[in-house]
């Protein structure tokens with residue numbers, strides 16, 4: 026599990042650690058790690074030209090100490106000081122002693138033009154709001170240069186706690202972050218600005234937080250955000266055992282599709298069949314299309330409550346305006362996943378009043394409609410939006426998009442999916458995800474785990490299916506077994 030912590034938590038841990046180590050030791054550890062990564066990016070340090078963008082806080086101090094190390098190895102290092110009167114004094118002295126050159130603001134463009142590497146030490150976790158001038162102007166000219174950029178701790182202009190970017194921000198090739206990940210490095214748009222993230226150990230010790238849907242609220246010392254890795258997913262995959270039968274593996278019921286959108290039903294059923302369900306029951310108006318594609322699906326004509334035994338329901342994809350059956354599903358005392366049209370059509374009070382686990386899976390537009398805000402507001406602040414929705418509905422919420430997030434109803438760490446790919450932005454791929462996650466619910470995973478494991482497998486399946494070329498949603502569904510095998514290491 027990769028975990029990320031808020032600035033408040035990082036600062037508290039740093040204070041505690043600083044009290045136990047000699048003064049300046051943490052910054053030296055940070056600068057040493059930063060210099061190593063800069064050297065890797067440069068390939069050859071001796072004779073290279075490095076430009077440091079140095080802000081007025083400790084982030085600039087890190088850059089100066091790392092610059093001093095590179096200068097001692099024979100690099101020509103220039104530092105552009107954004108506020109010379111407030112620069113980190115110890116860092117500047119070390120930099121000068123190592124032969125580093127200080128450039129005034131007006132000289133910045135000249136040195137930047139010849140740079141082999143730019144180091145962004147403008148602001149780190151102390152950044153507040155959008156970047157101010159002159160930093161904002163400098164950042165836009167750096168982008169035009171084409172030299173690789175290494176960001177110190179996080180790209181300047183990216184909000185550490187949320188990934189929100191207001192105005193200009195540094196686009197880094199590599200971000201060297203210290204101690205722990207910050208949420209803004211894992212959530213778009215910040216994640217995209219960060220490039221490859223390298224974590225440098227400076228001795229901070231922070232425990233693992235409580236997962237989405239896990240119960241307790243995120244308190245001091247707990248992770249704000251966490252991202253699954255293979256082992257986390259592998260440990261949750263529902264594998265059949267010798268004693269398994271279709272009921273023990275989980276029967277998922279699907280209420281989806283309409284005369285107008287029969288394909289959504291086919292895709293959701295396809296996702297569910299490859300999500301490990303023992304059986305898939307289908308209820309809706311696209312039964313012919315479903316059976317034609319998946320003869321193994323069990324279709325029934327009556328309402329969901331009469332469909333037979335079901336351990337979890339998926340409701341919503343492609344329903345159009347047909348709310349028939351939805352109230353039945355919302356009233357069921359088994360886990361329910363609500364997606365797409367179901368989010369619009371379901372009675373909000375009934376959803377809030379449910380006793381069994383509920384997983385809502387909106388994209389940004391659907392989330393915005395539920396929250397009564399503009400779509401852009403959700404896209405700019407995904408973390409706040411997913412938490413708000415989960416709180417309002419008392420449900421687990423999986424917010425789809427460039428970074429898929431899963432938040433539980435009672436706070437705790439938000440799960441961020443690391444496997445997504447923009448190739449998934451194709452009509453119907455969300456329907457596949459709802460079937461897949463629904464099958465995981467039916468197999469007994471909690472709503473937070475079903476959402477996070479579903480998104481993880483869905484992202485990997487998208488990568489397998491696309492492999493660098495366009496794909497359709499059906500291809501994504503068919504690649505789910507390959508994603509499953511990846512995770513199991515087969």
Ligand SMILES: NC(=O)C1=CN([C@@H]2O[C@H](COP(=O)(O)OP(=O)(O)OC[C@H]3O[C@@H](n4cnc5c(N)ncnc54)[C@H](OP(=O)(O)O)[C@@H]3O)[C@@H](O)[C@H]2O)[C@@H](O)CC1
Pocket residue numbers: 039040043051052053055080081082083084085087147148149150151152153154155156157160177178179203227
């Ligand atoms: N603590 C530790 O143990 C360790 C910390 N480490 C390092 O320290 C970093 C944190 O340092 P920090 O606290 O000094 O804050 P930092 O990120 O340099 O920014 C503050 C400065 O930026 C300015 N500024 C703010 N917003 C701005 C904006 N929008 N646009 C422009 N300017 C803006 C702000 O100015 P002000 O608002 O006060 O006028 C202030 O001067 C951390 O990220 C890591 O790199 C490592 O060495 C490991 C050990």
Ligand SMILES: Nc1ncnc2c1ncn2[C@@H]1O[C@H](COP(=O)(O)OP(=O)(O)O)[C@@H](O)[C@H]1O
Pocket residue numbers: 365388424425426427428429445446447448449450451452453454455456457458483
């Ligand atoms: N830019 C992107 N990067 C990664 N994944 C994306 C991106 N855009 C969309 N996706 C994923 O593609 C799927 C689209 O689902 P959705 O919006 O419900 O579409 P549909 O309703 O057509 O199925 C979601 O899983 C979402 O997370």
Ligand SMILES: [K+]
Pocket residue numbers: 084145146147148149176177178179180181
């Ligand atoms: K920075």
